[in-house]
Amino acid sequence: MTADPSPQSETAALASPAVLQPPGLPSGLGAAASPPSATAPPRRSRLRLGIAGRLALVLALVGLCAAGLTGFYAYQASRNLQVVSARNELLTSTQVLARRITQTREEITRNLQVLVNHPATLTVLQRGDAADADRLASLFGGVMTANPSYLQLRLISASEHGLERVRMDRRGASPVRVLGDALQEKGHYAYVAETLQMPAGATYLSRITINHESGTAAGFDQPALQQAMPVIDAAGKAIGVVVVNVDLNSMFALLAADLPEAFALYLANGGGDILIHPDSSKTFGFDRGRRVLLQDEFAATAPVVNGRSEHVVFDVDGDAEPGGPPQAGLVAAFVALPLESPANENRLVLGLAQPLAQVLAQSQPLGQAITRIVLGLGLVSLLVAAALAQALTRPINAVSEAARRFAAGETPGDLPLRRNDEIGSLARRFQQMQVQITRQLADLTTKQQELEHLSHHDMLTGLPNRRLFQDRLAHALAQARRNGEAVCLLFIDLNNFKQVNDQHGHDAGDVVLQIIAQRLHAAMRQADTVARLGGDEFVVLLDTSAHPLHVALIAEKLLDEIRLPVPHGCKQLQVDASIGIARYPHDGETASDIMANADRAMYATKTAGEGGYRFFSVPLE
Numbered sequence: 001m002t003a004d005p006s007p008q009s010e011t012a013a014l015a016s017p018a019v020l021q022p023p024g025l026p027s028g029l030g031a032a033a034s035p036p037s038a039t040a041p042p043r044r045s046r047l048r049l050g051i052a053g054r055l056a057l058v059l060a061l062v063g064l065c066a067a068g069l070t071g072f073y074a075y076q077a078s079r080n081l082q083v084v085s086a087r088n089e090l091l092t093s094t095q096v097l098a099r100r101i102t103q104t105r106e107e108i109t110r111n112l113q114v115l116v117n118h119p120a121t122l123t124v125l126q127r128g129d130a131a132d133a134d135r136l137a138s139l140f141g142g143v144m145t146a147n148p149s150y151l152q153l154r155l156i157s158a159s160e161h162g163l164e165r166v167r168m169d170r171r172g173a174s175p176v177r178v179l180g181d182a183l184q185e186k187g188h189y190a191y192v193a194e195t196l197q198m199p200a201g202a203t204y205l206s207r208i209t210i211n212h213e214s215g216t217a218a219g220f221d222q223p224a225l226q227q228a229m230p231v232i233d234a235a236g237k238a239i240g241v242v243v244v245n246v247d248l249n250s251m252f253a254l255l256a257a258d259l260p261e262a263f264a265l266y267l268a269n270g271g272g273d274i275l276i277h278p279d280s281s282k283t284f285g286f287d288r289g290r291r292v293l294l295q296d297e298f299a300a301t302a303p304v305v306n307g308r309s310e311h312v313v314f315d316v317d318g319d320a321e322p323g324g325p326p327q328a329g330l331v332a333a334f335v336a337l338p339l340e341s342p343a344n345e346n347r348l349v350l351g352l353a354q355p356l357a358q359v360l361a362q363s364q365p366l367g368q369a370i371t372r373i374v375l376g377l378g379l380v381s382l383l384v385a386a387a388l389a390q391a392l393t394r395p396i397n398a399v400s401e402a403a404r405r406f407a408a409g410e411t412p413g414d415l416p417l418r419r420n421d422e423i424g425s426l427a428r429r430f431q432q433m434q435v436q437i438t439r440q441l442a443d444l445t446t447k448q449q450e451l452e453h454l455s456h457h458d459m460l461t462g463l464p465n466r467r468l469f470q471d472r473l474a475h476a477l478a479q480a481r482r483n484g485e486a487v488c489l490l491f492i493d494l495n496n497f498k499q500v501n502d503q504h505g506h507d508a509g510d511v512v513l514q515i516i517a518q519r520l521h522a523a524m525r526q527a528d529t530v531a532r533l534g535g536d537e538f539v540v541l542l543d544t545s546a547h548p549l550h551v552a553l554i555a556e557k558l559l560d561e562i563r564l565p566v567p568h569g570c571k572q573l574q575v576d577a578s579i580g581i582a583r584y585p586h587d588g589e590t591a592s593d594i595m596a597n598a599d600r601a602m603y604a605t606k607t608a609g610e611g612g613y614r615f616f617s618v619p620l621e
């Protein structure tokens with residue numbers, strides 16, 4: 001037996017009544033007509049995997065997509081919030097830093113005012129008083145000690161080509177006085193000439209450059225700026241300047257000391273030339289003959305550099321510029337720092353930047369949590385989907401199994417009849433169909449049995465007909481041949497039966513035939529066969545071989561039964577019969593020989609003109 005792999009075979013088995021066999025039917029009927037697929041093993045697992053698997057997959061995917069999308073948008077929103085928060089924080093920090101720079105400059109200005117207005121300053125410039133010079137140097141030293149970013153503090157005379165009168169340089173942490181011939185003429189420097197042109201109290205602010213001034217003890221080749229203030233005498237004439245050299249790196253290191261370590265500091269002048277940058281090779285490019293501009297590195301800073309905007313905040317994704325140099329992602333804020341120095345810089349651009357990776361690092365735990373939640377939800381949705389699919393397919397499988405068992409002639413089993421959904425409806429329809437098919441098949445079987453009976457029995461008398469009789473005769477002869485036994489056949493023909501019909505009607509003839517048939521059947525044993533060959537001819541096949549004397553007694557008995565009157569209405573009808581007897585193997589070998597010889601014997605009896613019986617004998621021929 002092979003299982004039909006095609007799904008159609010299962011459908012066909014259900015659709016065709018010919019292959020269904022309800023419980024209780026003779027096993028040969030349905031089973032013989034059933035194709036192999038009707039008894040093929042159940043395919044529950046395939047059905048379950050098909051629908052359940054697909055349904056679980058779809059539901060799990062939907063659940064996973066929903067959780068994934070929600071997680072993705074939550075993560076994106078969190079990420080954007082982090083960036084916006086970082087931008088605001090950076091802008092605030094940059095603005096605070098800018099205010100500190102302004103305060104530092106104002107502090108320098110106040111220090112310069114103190115030094116310019118010190119009485120010793122005038123006396124040193126006007127009279128060259130050595131004691132006052134000493135006092136002033138000491139004061140300068142104190143100021144430098146208090147301000148570590150001051151590289152140099154000098155009092156320069158307007159006369160004598162701008163000769164330095166008091167000069168304190170920084171060597172390491174300590175201020176050191178420069179004396180005698182080491183003092184230089186500085187009248188040709190812009191910071192001297194321009195400051196002398198300024199009114200009392202005004203502050204000169206140099207451009208921020210690399211300090212190439214010869215004779216500088218400290219800060220040589222370091223970025224620096226000079227801030228200077230004129231010394232005005234009683235006549236209102238500028239007679240000297242006090243100049244402070246500020247170490248830019250030191251000043252900014254102090255100012256930015258409390259900023260987070262990952263913050264990068266940027267400073268550019270009013271033209272955009274980078275002065276402070278995490279990559280020192282990009283600073284003071286103009287000093288090496290090649291300008292390196294802030295707006296070239298960060299295009300977003302152009303409005304601040306050009307004075308069109310006070311500040312700008314932006315973020316750059318790593319390697320965002322197609323074809324450009326590789327760039328790490330960052331969030332940055334740049335602010336304009338106005339200066340009251342129209343002669344040189346009128347603004348600086350100050351900026352702070354934070355690596356984007358560091359900003360987004362705060363989103364990482366959230367991202368990991370979201371990933372875990374999405375995976376968890378995906379797993380849960382898969383399990384729920386699998387359970388749902390199982391719950392859905394279990395009753396379908398029950399109906400499918402019931403159909404298979406019904407087709408195989410087994411008890412169908414439980415059906416989900418109480419469900420109120422489509423599956424319950426399917427089960428109820430299936431049960432109705434099953435009842436209907438069972439009933440129709442039972443009717444069909446009854447009719448088949450009736451047909452079967454009719455084909456082997458005489459309709460009028462209910463006795464076996466000629467066909468069945470011939471079968472039994474052949475069977476009896478075969479058995480007798482095998483066992484060496486004898487068979488005896490009595491051929492009975494009613495005498496003058498035509499007259500009954502003619503005188504009393506055909507119905508009366510029928511009644512006579514039926515009554516005689518009953519009597520013949522009742523007179524014989526169950527194992528013997530009494531059959532009607534047709535018309536008024538009957539035959540009796542004796543089951544066992546009997547002695548001729550015994551057979552003669554049987555023939556007598558049968559004649560007595562036939563001759564008994566048959567009541568019909570108010571009349572008593574009576575017929576006689578002629579019986580011919582032939583025996584195997586005495587009177588013939590084959591069924592046709594036995595039949596023919598019994599017929600001959602009967603005929604011989606009939607032609608003798610009276611009822612009775614006669615054994616076949618050769619002279620009869």
Ligand SMILES: Nc1nc2c(ncn2[C@@H]2O[C@H](COP(=O)(O)OP(=O)(O)OP(=O)(O)O)[C@@H](O)[C@H]2O)c(=O)[nH]1
Binds near residue numbers: 534536
């Ligand atoms: N009522 C009735 N008559 C039948 C039936 N079958 C045959 N016959 C009649 O039975 C008669 C049989 O014919 P025969 O055997 O020649 O009549 P018979 O009068 O017995 O003649 P013999 O056999 O020579 O004695 C015919 O008249 C048939 O019409 C039947 O089923 N019912």
